[in-house]
Amino acid sequence: MNDNLDLRRRALVKGVAAASLLPVLGSNLMGCSDSSDRRIPDQAPEPGPVGVAAEFRHGVASGDPTTDRVILWTRVTPDEPGFVEVEWEVAAEEDFSTILASGSGTTDEAVDFTVKVDVTGLAAGTAYFYRFRVRDRVSEVARTRTAPAGATASAAFAVVSCSNYPTGYFNVYREVAQQPVDAVLHLGDYIYEYAPGGYASANAEALGRVVEPATEILTLADYRTRYAQYRSDPDLQAAHAAHPFIVVWDDHEIANDTWREGAENHDQETEGEFSARRAAAIQAWYEWLPVRPPTSTAEIIYRRLPYGDLLDLIMLDTRVIGRDQQFVYPDFVNGGIIDVDATRAAVGDSGRTLLGAQQLAWLEEQLAGSTARWQILGQQVLMGRYALPSPILEALEPSIGGDDTLAAGTAAVLAAVAAKNKAPGDRTLEEQMLLDSAIPYNLDAWDGYDFERNRVLDFVAQLGSRLVVLAGDTHNAWASQLRSSTGEVVGVEFATASVTSPGLDAVLGADAAALFAPLMSVLVDDLVYANFLDRGYLTVAFAEDAVTAEWRYVSTIDSTDYVENEAAFQRRVVQRADLVLS
Known part of the structure; x- marks a missing residue:
């Protein structure tokens, strides 16, 4: 000091x-x-x-x-x-x-x-x-x-992530402020780093939400200015004034697709050393957010917050401190198609890490020592297994697909769904080969770090923990079963939609996004719910023997005149006895 x-x-x-x-x-x-x-x-x-x-x-x-x-x-x-x-x-x-x-x-x-x-x-x-x-x-x-102590019958949290200021109004935060919860879990992308006119800024000028400063943020002064603008928003202020926040960072608090030593949105030749940018971003994060000062290094944000004997809330950093650089599908293209075997081998590499050795050991220690009825991981990226047939990913990847990626992707999805809906004995050889080509959908998530995911989930199975994983990052809503490497059900995952950041609707169009969500649930065995269309938040309510997840959405982010989108509301209940998500 x-x-x-x-x-x-x-x-x-x-x-x-x-x-x-x-x-x-x-x-x-x-x-x-x-x-x-x-x-x-x-x-x-x-x-x-x-x-x-x-x-x-x-x-x-x-x-x-x-x-x-x-x-x-x-x-x-x-x-x-x-x-x-x-x-x-x-x-x-x-x-x-x-x-x-x-x-x-x-x-x-x-x-x-x-x-x-x-x-x-x-x-x-x-x-x-x-x-x-x-x-x-x-x-x-x-x-x-x-937080409560001792015997605790219930606890409830609102879960939010991905609030891009220029995309639209923070109506979701206004809704969160009115919820009867114990705390708000913010799973990252509290701010975004882009310059005016950058990511998802088409309506920014019309909405009066052009970002400051007038550049991509790189320095401590830049990050401070961006936080000041976000924290001037009355809806975000209302949410903070109503509830305590428990916060972790994701990538955009620094730069897009951050990993341990760099980021996709950082050019060292023109923007300087990444370590300097990361240090500035982390300093501003600690200054502007209500987080407890760390006792060792400012880059360690993983921590455990008990809520009586009901649950242990274990907050993780899957983004900065330990992450190896994420793969992208062009890394595995051979002859215009994705090499399925090479992809699987790469993501399953035993030397590949998302958490880093120190955090992984800490997580296993926290899980092993937990005597609470529920073990909750609050972290950034999807943990579930989201594998899709490779032709779908080839069609939708701009660097691989043709001129009309949406049409090709739709055709590939429909073909895969038709094959999946047939009994195995009724499928043609081509249909079975299509389904057998499934590879991870999101290489930036736990799907890209399969060996470490298996280690965590197998450890959870060994302990008999009652695991609930909370995630953000994708801008879409998900609910999935979590299984060990042997297929044993060990927990559930609930992922929140974004506050404003565009979801798959911005990539696919609203009609295709509405169509693809239920079809995704057909193709992915462990996926039971997805919403690719709406902006919103998640509430999770824990009782002694069950957890209830509710996805709530707002009708628009283009105007402060909005209502709750009741038609999109979704509720899922998981019993502690079997952890089966239906």
Whole structure:
């Protein structure tokens, strides 16, 4: 920790909590102890004026709830340069008639005027209200909730991902704010890195949602500006004010298709070292999101959050810390067709990793040590086995298919469905060969790292865990059975649709996307539900013996005048006894 910066922080704590006001940045967290153990000297910051006036343009937020603590966050916009003194309060009632904890501290431009408080000494499973103050300016009042302890009968979460600001309005966040859940799980792509006019920006100017800055974001200043724009959105602010968030990053918090040492959307020759870009992106992420400071390295975000004896929420990083570079299908093209055997061999390579050795060992330790009734993985990419006949993937891959990829893809899908609907003995040799050519659909997901997926699911089978995997990333909704390498049912996967980012409807067209979703469920044995058309979110409600997943959608993201799309609503219930998804 920078000693000068440390000396500029000061806190006055009273009430039941012992907490520090921490403006947090990833680079300065390296080697720091847990924030609740830090005591910041009561020394006035210098140089520069102290306590300049400021306002709260980016809302407030809370996150990473445990049984006795929660992170509180805000960001202030000062009227003039200098250090800003910020006060905070936590109360039992919305009118703050009973203040349980309070304190103050300073923030400055070194951390983009962001503020974090790790409030401790709270009661388990309890709702609290909080607010911030700078002189006579007071933030909005927001609500948070700690995790339960001991015997716990139920818990519920909203699950979101993939919110591209220029694509449309954040109506999904507005809906999430109104849901009666314990917390919101954000599984990544909280922001996107593209320049104006880039990915999914066709309506941005008309909607008044052209991104800032006016370039692809590369530097710390760029990432901070983009977060500031996103956090100015009133619907996102409403969701944060209503519920604590539990957050992990995916690729677009850095750059598209990020992996351990690079990204598809990063050109080292023109954009500099990827490591510098990644460090800037991670620093801004820690500054702008209500996540607890790490105790070792700022790049480790995997963590376990227990909810009583009901469930262990295990948050993973399948994107940055350990991932080998993802394959793409042109890697396996031979003579204009995909080499099926080469593809299978590559994704099944025992040396290939998605999590990295350290995180994989940690995950197995958490699973083995869990005594909760449910084990929940909150992570970025699909874990289910989504294999499709290779001619479908050849037809839909622009670099392989012809001029009319949609027509060719539709024909290939219909041919495969016709073959799949026949009894094995009634299929022609060509039809059976078509089905036998199935290869992974999404090489960026666990499908591209099959050996490690088998290791995790086989370990789950050995333990007898009751596994529920939550995923985002694809912009579409999915529900799948999870099986070990021997075909044993070991869990279920629920994947959320996107907040705004376009799904397969943008690739296939709305009509084809509506047609393909049920056909995909015919072709993929473990897939029981898919929606390729609608934007929305997922809620998962856990009870002692069952989990209920509900997919909810909004009618439009092109206008703030919307309704819930009740026709697209979907509910699935899984019994703990058999984990069978129907």
